[in-house]
Amino acid sequence: MNQIFPSNRKKLLQQIEEQLVWDVLVIGGGATGLGVALDAVARGYRTLLVEQSDFAKGTSSRSTKLVHGGVRYLAQGDFRLVRQASIERGLLCRNAPHLVKNQTFIIPVYNYLDMLKYTLGMKIYDWISGKFTLGDSLFISRKKTMQSMPGIKAGGLLGGVLYHDGQFDDSRLAINLVQSILENGGCAINYIKVTGLLKDDNQQINGAVIKDVESGEIYNINAKAVVNATGVFVDGILQMDDPSSKKTICVSQGVHLVLDKKFYPSAHALMIPETSDGRVLFAVPWHNKVVVGTTDTLINEASLEPQALEKEISFILETAAAYFTEKPERNDVLSVFAGLRPLAAPKEGQKKTKEISRSHKIIVSTSKLFTLLGGKWTTYRKMGEDMVNRIEKELNWQHKKTLTEDLHIYGYADEVNWNDPLYFYGSDASRIRERMNGTANEWISDSLKIHKMQVQWAVEHEMARTVEDVLSRRTRALLLNARESIRIAPQVAQIMACELKKDEQWVKEQIVEYTKLANQYILK
Numbered sequence: 049m050n051q052i053f054p055s056n057r058k059k060l061l062q063q064i065e066e067q068l069v070w071d072v073l074v075i076g077g078g079a080t081g082l083g084v085a086l087d088a089v090a091r092g093y094r095t096l097l098v099e100q101s102d103f104a105k106g107t108s109s110r111s112t113k114l115v116h117g118g119v120r121y122l123a124q125g126d127f128r129l130v131r132q133a134s135i136e137r138g139l140l141c142r143n144a145p146h147l148v149k150n151q152t153f154i155i156p157v158y159n160y161l162d163m164l165k166y167t168l169g170m171k172i173y174d175w176i177s178g179k180f181t182l183g184d185s186l187f188i189s190r191k192k193t194m195q196s197m198p199g200i201k202a203g204g205l206l207g208g209v210l211y212h213d214g215q216f217d218d219s220r221l222a223i224n225l226v227q228s229i230l231e232n233g234g235c236a237i238n239y240i241k242v243t244g245l246l247k248d249d250n251q252q253i254n255g256a257v258i259k260d261v262e263s264g265e266i267y268n269i270n271a272k273a274v275v276n277a278t279g280v281f282v283d284g285i286l287q288m289d290d291p292s293s294k295k296t297i298c299v300s301q302g303v304h305l306v307l308d309k310k311f312y313p314s315a316h317a318l319m320i321p322e323t324s325d326g327r328v329l330f331a332v333p334w335h336n337k338v339v340v341g342t343t344d345t346l347i348n349e350a351s352l353e354p355q356a357l358e359k360e361i362s363f364i365l366e367t368a369a370a371y372f373t374e375k376p377e378r379n380d381v382l383s384v385f386a387g388l389r390p391l392a393a394p395k396e397g398q399k400k401t402k403e404i405s406r407s408h409k410i411i412v413s414t415s416k417l418f419t420l421l422g423g424k425w426t427t428y429r430k431m432g433e434d435m436v437n438r439i440e441k442e443l444n445w446q447h448k449k450t451l452t453e454d455l456h457i458y459g460y461a462d463e464v465n466w467n468d469p470l471y472f473y474g475s476d477a478s479r480i481r482e483r484m485n486g487t488a489n490e491w492i493s494d495s496l497k498i499h500k501m502q503v504q505w506a507v508e509h510e511m512a513r514t515v516e517d518v519l520s521r522r523t524r525a526l527l528l529n530a531r532e533s534i535r536i537a538p539q540v541a542q543i544m545a546c547e548l549k550k551d552e553q554w555v556k557e558q559i560v561e562y563t564k565l566a567n568q569y570i571l572k
């Protein structure tokens with residue numbers, strides 16, 4: 049069973065002050081940075097990860113929630129990426145079984161060419177996964193397809209191709225990775241921003257200037273290797289290193305809508321391989337709701353709170369309506385969220401984001417700033433391994449083998465009851481339930497199954513600092529039902545204020561700030 053520890057900000061800051069030199073400093077607390085930090089700390093390197101906002105505040109809490117080989121990359125003929133992602137999918141299922149579910153998907157087919165294409169395609173997908181497969185694909189009859197997907201449009205339906213992939217909770221995995229880093233002796237802290245890089249007399253990077261966003265305090269951190277894992281913000285850090293550095297990424301936005309299950313009342317996810325704009329669209333059951341998306345729109349500027357565009361919202365609603373029996377309207381949307389994909393900037397001659405490889409890329413500058421970009425959540429572990437290998441090579445450190453292939457992630461549990469509202473806490477669920485005993489009436493939200501104890505737990509053990517941290521990333525209330533999350537925000541603020549010893553002014557400000565933010569997740 050995992051060791052339990054309080055995530056005391058004061059102690060973590062003290063550790064940062066006392067440590068004279070770190071082996072590895074990672075900038076960015078999304079999937080990429082967490083993967084690097086865990087790999088480094090597991091190899092025994094003194095590792096510090098800093099995140100300017102909350103862990104997974106960026107793209108890493110806004111994904112389609114799939115741990116997948118990537119059917120889309122199969123269609124593009126990128127078998128290497130599919131193979132690598134399939135292996136990682138298998139490892140993640142093994143190491144975080146409390147968060148990754150074996151999910152069946154069905155591709156409904158409406159013509160014979162598609163029937164042949166997708167049946168064969170998914171057999172190749174199975175074959176590429178080899179021993180890491182989550183189950184065999186098969187063609188199912190029209191009758192079985194209609195039984196399995198009660199809402200699906202029947203006109204012209206010939207049957208469906210059923211296959212397996214993984215499905216997970218992205219920000220919960222991020223929080224568990226933070227806990228794994230701490231458990232293995234590393235340090236990871238949120239609300240700490242890198243504002244500059246430090247260099248030695250030979251112009252080689254040897255640390256960074258960091259700012260505690262809460263107190264305004266500035267620290268100089270010495271580190272032998274500094275890793276830029278800031279997703280769509282990588283260019284900002286690269287420019288701290290070299291103000292003349294060129295743009296390495298472009299930004300593509302993906303939007304998801306969350307709907308009530310009645311629009312798609314199936315245990316199987318729906319996969320539409322080719323929408324009218326040539327994209328893949330998913331409808332995935334998630335925490336008793338259904339997540340529908342995504343889009344792929346090039347946008348000009350990166351932000352931590354990207355906004356869904358009207359055309360993206362109507363595209364998803366229209367595409368879903370063509371497959372669901374009951375047509376979802378705007379006011380049926382429980383939440384809308386957008387995420388930004390950091391894509392490696394296209395080479396000359398390439399224009400469309402769809403043509404750009406989704407593999408990850410490592411850049412090492414002349415001053416030895418290590419940048420890791422691209423990739424996906426599914427491959428976060430491999431990305432971390434590749435980065436630490438590269439650091440060892442570039443800095444002439446003795447190679448140590450990665451240990452993350454077999455490392456159980458914090459919360460690991462042998463048995464998971466997916467119907468338990470606390471399932472995503474894994475091995476912590478029993479501890480939270482123990483605390484809930486005798487306080488059964490203290491549910492803050494009955495419909496989302498959020499209990500007072502979960503808020504306290506998030507502050508004590510999961511480094512939640514704001515109402516948004518609790519409602520967006522420790523629980524998923526903001527994404528599951530933005531209106532309900534606004535309703536419960538005042539109670540959450542009060543509970544947090546007691547835990548964090550904050551005053552009424554803090555409570556008021558938190559409620560105002562959260563309400564403003566959550567309103568952006570509601571379609572008016």
Ligand SMILES: Cc1cc2nc3c(=O)[nH]c(=O)nc-3n(C[C@H](O)[C@H](O)[C@H](O)COP(=O)(O)OP(=O)(O)OC[C@H]3O[C@@H](n4cnc5c(N)ncnc54)[C@H](O)[C@@H]3O)c2cc1C
Nearest residue numbers: 076078079080100106107108111112114242279302425426
């Ligand atoms: C719409 C969409 C759907 C997706 N769906 C899937 C999916 O289903 N499955 C899958 O495997 N992958 C999916 N992906 C890909 C996956 O989500 C991303 O590859 C991954 O989350 C990127 O993580 P990251 O850590 O690189 O970036 P981020 O999560 O954005 O993290 C970067 C972090 O760096 C921090 N930062 C920036 N500047 C500083 C600074 N100066 N100091 C400190 N911190 C800083 C930011 O605050 C941010 O939290 C999807 C991507 C998108 C856009």
